[in-house]
Amino acid sequence: MGATDEVGADRGDRYSALYAEHAPRALRFAFLLTGERELAEDLVQDAFIKVMGRFGDLRREEAFATYLRKTIVNLSYGTFRRRRVERQYLSRERRYSGASALTSGPDLDRDDELWSRLEQLPPRQRVALVLRYYEDLSEKQTAAAMGCSLRTVKSLVNRGLVALRAQEAFHE
Template sequence: MTSTPAVTRDAEFEAWLQVRQPALHRTAWALTGNPHDAADLLQTALAKVYLSWERVREASSVDAYARRILINEHTSLWRRAFKRREHATYAVPETPVSDTYDDGRNQALWTFVQTLSPKQRAVVVLRYYEELSEAETAAALGVSVGTVKSQCSRALASLRERAPRSLSPEEYR
């Protein structure tokens, strides 16, 4: 019995998703700052990847395509939210599960990362969280390497200015 193209396509997508979903979810969480928005962002991105699977799987990097969709969707959501200007009347605590090795500085630092502009946050997430090179980050964002360098420099300067020194790793004090 031979498998149909749709079954093969679904199997390929599911195999890729099984391996990459945790990393993509972490990236979405780092971009949005909370697990609920991250899940929504990831679901939207994965739907777009699935719909483009025939074209995307032939490309050199499905991961880069998926990250690009995450970033574009996050930027679009941020712009729409900015235009709507909805303001919560109360704060709902968003407490992610702490990492066993987290001494409390990581969550505090991410609070400051969330204050960066969406472009700067995307650069910081891709460079330092996803550990992409400057060239890979530039390709993922569709900008030049120089733009990545300048956005990263401005973001780090902003973080250094806003964040207390107690959040800096020992080797940078």
């Protein structure tokens, strides 16, 4: 085995170790953001590919989790944005064609009460709450992960908590 092969094998071992260490938590995090296991798995895979592709640029290996989390947040925003555009398009098409309302697809069983409540929040509020309380990040770390100001994070978390409390009062 040549020197180049050994370097490639070492890098592969390091990537495998990082994946084994970070993938389970990243998957739980992505699931809380999306509520869909398959989508969460796709987001985590895409995030790993992006972060691993840039891993040579990371100065500190301990920063990997931070980069991975930020990448998952950004990818989830893109997914939410695409879905919103698709819904708007379908709504316009339905209006113009005079067709009856489209079905929303299968009603997936939502056993987890917390997820069903989180799912009703706007995506940015959901992301802020998951980062703050599931990932246990500080407000400053949450702002960095979301790419927004500290003030915005405080507002998103506050509005999200108010909305969750309102849902709880409504369900009682």
